Amino acid sequence: MANLSRVLFNLVLATAILFGLIKILSKAFDFVARYISSIDKKTKRFINIGIALMVAIWPIVFINQPYVLRTSIIVLLYIVLALSLNIVLGFAGQLSIGHSAFYAIGAYVTALLTVNFQISFWIALPTSALIAALFGLLLGIPTLRLKGDYLAITTIGFGEILRLVLINWTNLTRGPAGIPGIPFPKIFGFMINTNLRYYYLILVLVMFTIFVSYRLLNSRLGRGLIAVRDDEIAAEAMGIKSTYLKILAFVLGAAFAGIAGSFFATYIHYVNPDNFNYMESVLILCMVVLGGVGSIPGVILGATVLTIIPEALRDIATYRYAIYGILLILMMIIRPQGMLSMASLKGGAKSENSGNKKRNKGLRGLSGS
């Protein structure tokens, strides 16, 4: 009982702190978003180049601090993962909670190819993406025709089935023991075997993911996806083939998760089924929601914050996931659009309310008929 009251006290305290923090940060981020939406293209480009330079020289500054480098690499890895889920959840509006399954597929494909068949990482990487995408397609076709909540559960189910397969198919996956000894990637005789080199490898992958997300969002397909997310019936009435687009987003999201998995396998040199459990999916989901569903800068921010915070708060590591739970609830209550939301970046922060009211249709649809 003493334990119960201590836990309750700590959690209530955490809730209060988070509540205050979100309130204060909301104001700060509103301010930032207003600033970003007001600056012109030239300044924006200037800022982007500045950030890119900073990210590029970052590891050189910290070259003698392996801890900082390792953490930075993990941050970048999660940025790829969060952006991959963002294509599914943020662009297409489909709630997938089994995203770590595709991450796992990517990791295992790379592990198996490089360890069992000595295939080069540079072939294993696209193969991992492709196979993850294929699984995305297979899962997406039956489920994406259905309402969103079914998808959520089916994706969890898929993640669990995959985990069971990884555990039970011992001939292939060595079961719970996992696959050790994944080699360093080599390119033209140049071995990627230091944190610094890994940093630049994952940085390239992050850039590629951002590039694809951004271009996709600003293309006809991206507009179609956002239309489907905002109002599927209206989208169909505008000639948008919603099922096709949802599957496309799902497949693309799976492919990028596969890329992340492939990198993970070569970086850690070891994979086992426990790396890819339900909580991993939840963590990726939290990153997207915290940052702002659909917003690319927001999701990058979300991934960064949620990777660094637990590192910084080692002392309360046991409370980590409980706090994630509280965080998710509080975000939904206080700031459902996330820290840097899509609309606020368009300069429509005021309209956030009316936007939400409009989307109440979803709720009307479910209380009515």
Added chain:
Amino acid sequence: MRILETKNVTKAFGGLVAVNDVDFHIEEGEIVSLIGPNGAGKTTFFNLITGIYEPTKGEIKFLDQFLKKSKPYEITKLGIGRTFQNIRLFSSMTVLENVMAGQYCRTKADLFSAIFKLPNARKEEDRVMEKSLEILDFLDLKKIKDEIAVSLPYGYQRRVEIARALATEPKLLLLDEPAAGMNTGEKKEMQGIIRKIRDKGFTILVIEHDMKLVMGISDRIVVLDYGNKIAEGLPQEIQHNERVIEAYLGKGGAA
């Protein structure tokens, strides 16, 4: 030329027959109004034409093509654009983006060329932008093109919905209560807009309750009551049709 024709179209929801045996047609370049008391089945009729519902019985022919089991997006691609009674704009998009989304079915760029901005995708994007701006200009929406669409006043939202429907490049435009909730001045403006659209060569089918507007714009009027077509004719004819008056006011209500 008959652009749309329906024969014996019926839609039943369980025991409730919302649209019963309706024969209907619309000629190219016409403005036809579909009127009737609340619950007469007008919106259901729209939903049948646009493929949101599948008719229980009967057939719908659009430009010599039977719309059987066609999905809404296929029908839009064939050339039927629509607006909604309860406005359904894309809530996170600006006015311009809403209209550009309407161009989706007239573009083809695949994932690869869209992401790497290959020449065909680039050309297409330019065309979409140009076309969308042209439509916004046509409907006097250009100055608010960067506003989030759902944050606009009601009258503007209706107009953006029409712009979005026009962006699908329809041959037939369906407007579901375009003037609902507007004041007299706005209604007059809407009347002008509908005329202007027709003069551009579009065929228009309107559901509307406001009789002044209906009488002002329609070439022909079709009246539905309890799912049945009870009258059809020129505005003057409908105004004096006894069955229509009865449907609106009840038996003996005219007295």
Added chain:
Amino acid sequence: MFMEQLSNGIALGSIYALTAIGFTMVYGIIRLINFVHGDIYMMGAFFALTGLTVLGLPLIPSFLLGMIGASIVGVLLAKFAYSPVFKAPRINLLLCAIGAAIFLENFAMLVWGPETQSFPTLIENKTYSIFGFKATTLQLIILGVSIALVLILTYIVKYTKLGRAMRCTSQDMEAAKLMGINTNRVVYFTFMIGSSLGAAAGVLVGMYYKAAYPMMGFTAGLKAFVSAVIGGIGNIPGAMLGGLIMGVSESLGAAYISSGYRDAIAFIILIFILLVKPSGILGKSVKEKV
């Protein structure tokens, strides 16, 4: 062997049915896939266990403690986590539910520890043989308690004023509100009943497998969902039917196909149902009004 597996399946199935009913009730009222439900079930088991071991209560008061404790948790969540986002887009509500589920799982881990705790043996487990069926005392108790609870629930839903209000609210919340029904109270009441049924299932499972652990609700919640979908989500008899189908196919599948994939069976059934008849066996399909 077959008969033994069948009675295992029925016992398991009636637990799934109990869990699925609570799940389907909440869905019926607010159209929410209540991710927390599995964790309410876990809380029920832990509360009862605390009653038995820490407080030294006898079985029946502990059982009731589990049900009451879990239903308080359910109502508190409905009040503080769900009701602020009732009016928001649906995906927010769903994410809130996921957040609450993660919270409860980890809360239990913090309070009771992540290890599996053993349930004391309370009832002498004998094996009976009836018409070729082999059933143990515990299986019979599970079946009996489940039937009793379902009967009580049916009475409440069919013959009481609150039950009528529940049925109205599930058909059309707005209309129910306009008819003077306090829909908030109905929602909380639904959470209370649903949670207490879920908790009962949790306690029964704890007794059956003699174990309780913080993540026990995770797969149970998913299986409750699958049971509810099989029967037609939002439909109480459907949930019972779905639960039994699930329990039996799982027992038989584990025995004759592979025990390693036991938990996968539910999802294979789910994907199959979604492909063939997404509205479930007893459900009706609903289309959004345009």
